[in-house]
Amino acid sequence: MAEFTLKIRRYDPQSGEAPYWDEHTIELEPHRSVLEGLLQAKAKTDGSIGVRCSCRAAICGSCGVRINGQPGLACHTHLDAAAARSEDGVITVEPMGNMPVIRDLIVDMDAVHWKKIQRVTPWLINKTPIPEREYIVPRESMVDVTQTAACIQCGACVSDCLTMEVDPLFVGPAALAKAYRFVGDPRDAEHESRLKDLSEDPHGIYDCTHCFKCIEACPKGVAPMNQIMRLRRIAGSDHHIVDRNNGHRHEAAFGTLVKDHGLLWEAELLPRSYGGDSWFGKFAPAAGLELVASLPAITKALLRGKVTPMGALKPHKIPKEDLAAVQRIYDVIESRDERIELNLYITGTDAENAENPVETVAAAAPSAGDEEGLTR
Amino acid sequence: MPAYDVLIIGAGLAGQRAALAAAQKGASVAIMSKVHPVRSHSVAAAGGINAAVNPADDWRSHAYDTVKGSDFLGDQDAIEIMCREAPLEVMHLEHIGVTFHRNEKGEIDLRAFGGASMKRTAYVADITGQALLHVLYEQMMKFHEVIDRYEEWFVTSLVIDDNGHCVGVVSRDIRDGKLQTFSAKSVILASGGAGQCFKPTTNALICTGDGIAQAYKAGAPLMDMEMIQYHPTTLAENGFLITEGARGEGAHLLNSKGERFMEKYAPNKMELASRDVVSRAEQTEILEGRGVGPEGSGIWLDITVVPKRRTLEALREIVNIGKDFAGVDITREPIMIQPGMHYIMGGVKTDVNGATPIPGLYAAGEVACVSVHGGNRLGANSLLDTLIFGRRSGEHAAERAVGMPMPTASLDAQRRDEEQTAEILSRPKTGRRVSEIKEELGTTMNRYVAVFREEAGLQTAHEIVRRLKEEAKTAYVDDKGTVFNQDVLGAIELDYMLTCAEAIVVAAIERKESRGAQFRTDYPERNDAEWLKHIDVSRNGAETPHLSYSPVTITQWQPEERKY
Incomplete structure (x- = not known):
């Protein structure tokens, strides 16, 4: 005691x-x-x-x-x-x-959490025809969505969501994890419209700022942010949904800049997000308008020293071998036939997945008078 | 005054299934629960749901296993219905989105469970109850326009009219403390069991026997109340449930000598005998000095024999429970368990449509006693019970509503309940605390009305429960407010628990034989000649419970010696 x-x-x-x-x-x-x-x-x-x-x-x-x-x-x-x-x-x-x-x-969870859950059309919309018996689906897909179905709706992730703090309309980690539960479910007929809906919503999947707070908060290993990132990848790469919030282009520009320069080239990021993912992006009319609209923010960033005029014109430099290493990562990942998604709910760590070493089991087996070590 | 064709109290699996079924039939429906629906105790069900979905299986085999599991006290007509309808229900759940674990062919996978003659348990890892409950709640959100939800409303009384029909309820909005009377053509009780009468228990804090007590007070008979299931594997540390799925996946039970002692008690089924048999075996080992732990009051559950990857995938939740609540990595070392109170087979007596003898009052799920579990429930049959009889009562109540005029519930009950609340709030500080009385009730029940029972102990328990009932009348509460006053609700729940406890004890005293979960050391044999019958407990207007009997329905399976 x-x-x-x-x-x-x-x-x-x-x-x-x-x-x-x-x-x-x-x-x-x-x-x-x-x-x-x-x-x-x-x-x-x-x-x-x-x-x-x-x-x-x-x-x-x-x-x-x-x-x-x-x-x-x-x-x-x-x-x-x-x-x-x-x-x-x-x-x-x-x-x-x-x-x-x-x-x-x-x-009051109804006022916030449950409203957001209701927002994502949180029920299965069946692929038709509905079979007489069960849908025949890959074993892995059911285990995969079970990770998000394991959400107990406690609200811990909502509690400390930084995006929601500045944008109370953000659909939020729990509801977006719930959305993945259907997008990842091969029995659901509306993957694309669900993704389009959540991409086009300015408070949808591209509103997340990637802060990891929800992953830390979740007591059940649902990892909401990971599910949000999966929604983005599926929306962008598989369904080619280019949203009017420029979320998809922004993410693409991020990836290209890091691939090309090893580090983010901040000054290129915005123009490319709006004008298209290439050096010419900044000359697109949409980018021009956005640059003008962003002038106050840019001025602030300059005044605070976050960006220098020189830094803005030139990309960051990193050693050649580091750049090569970064590009090797891209090559490996992009050459894969299938995206490999981390699912900690089933896979655990590699060490955990090793076969039970025989000696460990034998050592752990109880014997008379050997209880002390195991009781607290 | 709000009025509905069908008003459902309790929003676990039975309640939500009833609501969906009644709405499907076109009835106006509301569902009311003292907690948010996904907090209902169905969420804690772990192992799975039984159904003969394998083409090589047969529902009759499932039914026979259930009859045998019940120690022949289950009503076979009801068991036949449950087992016959099970496969269709599981397919329905699959279609609305439950992520049942699949085999390599992509079909629903099945795991072994206690008392079953073949693998028959469909599952979602070891969170099957949660998976089912959340999917049903998805359907509630889908049908939000046709099913009204009253979440965090606490029912204080059933309203019975002059003809003895149930015509509504009185309920307290927990958020503002106001009482409201609801009229309904039919009320379905689906408010769960009474596990909190015992301490420890695997049951959640909300399982306070509300519906059982409300029905009893309204005059409905209770049945099989003496049949309390002690689950063989509850965490010695704090009484939490370790799913039977662990033994289904192959885990062993070991005594202090490292022996798989079940071979003495159930040589064929070993760890997968029915729960009453395994719990009794464990308790015998403990009483005979072969228990483990500092006080010799535990048994080892060795899950290390299950392949680790399988444990992590299919028993994920108990990996967490072991780690978080006992500091044990179950993939590497055994975990100390003991039998613990888990389920009440008894409840409000109903027919196969969930109807109680009170017209307009239905019951389904753990609150009810159909009786499909008889003396002992098989693991993974409770989820099935909630869904089959939840659906049947929802449908039946909806059909009953057709062409029936809407009754108007009188406000008398509400006035009585308002007075009762005021009386609770005005009690002087001299009374005992609600928590103290509850604690004494729980430890008393767990001491005298557990795996092994005998006359003197049961009589002691009865005396204590009667004294506690008196003390509860003056139990003091701190909170005088109206917003989320959990203290007042606690005092009302205490009254519900004491009502249930007395029914349990008097029925256990009455049954002078050993059958299923009732093992009387003073009457150690099953006695079919005298006791192949249900004990009904009713109020009959008196303060003390009135006992009567009803016959067991036998269709195809005559009682025989029960061996595993």
Whole structure:
């Protein structure tokens, strides 16, 4: 048993008071969860602490909160780990971000999260004819979409989505992962229209800024950002969808510039995104208009020293062998017949996938009097 | 006042399936749940769903396995319906988007499960319940214009009219604390089990027997309440579920001597005997001093014999549970488990259409007792039960609505519930805390009404439950507000749990034999001559439960000795 201090963000909409911090001391074994800590405080001292919870085992998705500023499930965060992460050993528990607070740790998921889920037409639109028995589909495809179907809708990724912070209309990580669940499903008939819809939406797949926050936040390994990137690749490379937000061209320009120069040539990026993915792109009328429109941003960047006039005119230089190495990466990847997508849900790491070494199994097999090593 | 042809309480698999079926039939439908539908406890079902989809299989084989699993207490007409309709239901689920695991040919793959005579369990990794529940919720979003959803609404009473018909419910909007009466031609209870009467349990905190208690209070009989399933593999650390799928994939159970002790108890099926048999075997090993762990109260589950890649792909969730909640890498070392309360076979008595003896009141899923599980439910039959009887009750209730005038629920029940809430809020601080009473109830039930039972212990449990019922009347709550007042809901749930617990205990005292999950050390044999019958528990207007019997329906399979 150990003592922990929970500092809980409280808010009672009926009181007319501002949110405040409320400290509770709880006593539990260190590997117990923050949720168990909250429930102990609720049971023993203050039954009015509001927190949604149900399964306690990270499957129902109710207890999404922020612990020491990190989004996650309260039932899935150990007390000792949470205390170690905080500077003063006090575990702070706050409601998730990007969603309005109803009370204490309870946020309004309907107002944000579920609206966005509904936005992506979240049901299978069957390929016809529907077979009498099951659809015959590749084994891998079902395992693959199961990774995204494993999303428990806890909202942790939505809580800390940086894009959503500046663009509340962004469809967001959870909903886009849900969209992949259908785009990756060979039984769905509307892959292309789903992708077109989410490409053309200015708050759709090209709105993501690639910050990795959602991957870090997800307690179930859904890796929403990876799914968003897969949607982009499938939209652009497989369905050749060129969206009016210039998202696809922007991404293509990014790839070409890094391939050609080893590093990003920032000044070329915008014109190419708007005018087309070549050096001549900047002379296209669309690029001209965009350059004029972007002048304030460009001026700011110049004033802050983010770009120098010389840097803008010339690409960055890297050593020849480094450039060759970068280009080799492109060659290897582009010469593949099929895109290989990482699916951590099934593949794990290479080391994990090695066959069970026989000696390890034998060593781990229990024998009389050998329990201590395995019990905590 | 909102009014619907069909009003469904509970939005797990049974409730959502009922809603979709009723809407398909053209009824006006609403579904109401005290939690958001995807938080329902169906989400925790892991291993899979049974159906004879393999052309080499036969639904009669599935039905026989189920009858045998039930220790011949299951009603065979209902079991036949469930097993016969199972393959079609699984195909329907596949068509609406469930990502069932495939074999190399791209067909639905099947895994082995306890008590089954062949591989019959379709699955999605070990998150089958979640996969199914989320797909049904996708359908709820698809049909949002025809199915009204009341999410985070807590039902406080069923409304029964002067003719004894169920005509609606009273419900509290958790967000603002207001009570609202709903009228309905039919109400379907689909609000799950009562696992929280026990501690520990694999069940979620929301499984407080609400529907069972509401129906009982309204006069509906409960059946098979003594039949409480202890799952053979729950984490010794905290009671979390380790799916039977682990043993289905080949994992072994070992005692402190490293023996696969199941060969003594079930030489043919070994670890895949039915759950009551395996749990009893484990408990016997523990009681006879061959348990593992510091207190000798555990058993090893050795999953390292399953190929690692298969474990990572098909048992992913328990890899996480082992790592996150017990600090054990199950691909490298055994994990300590013990039998733990998991499921209640009993519930509100219904016919094969989900109808209870109260006109207008239906029940489906764990809240109900059809009875397809009898004395012991087979693994992966519960998901099937929720879907088959959820659908059947939805369809039946919708058909019943045709040509029937919409009743108007009286507001008396709402007034009573308003008074009850006010009374709870006004209780002085001298009462015990709700959490304390709940804790004592859980540990009492787990001590006396567990794998092995006997008269004296059961009588003790009954006395304690009766005392707790008294104490609950003055239980104090801290929260006096209206917005998300979980404290008041906790006090009401406590009352529901105590009602269920008493029904469980009196039925367990009554059944003086050992059958399925009920093992009486003072009556260790099955006694078909006297006890091949269901025990019904009803309120009958009295404070103490009234007991009666109903016959077991036998169609093709006569009771025989049960060996695995």
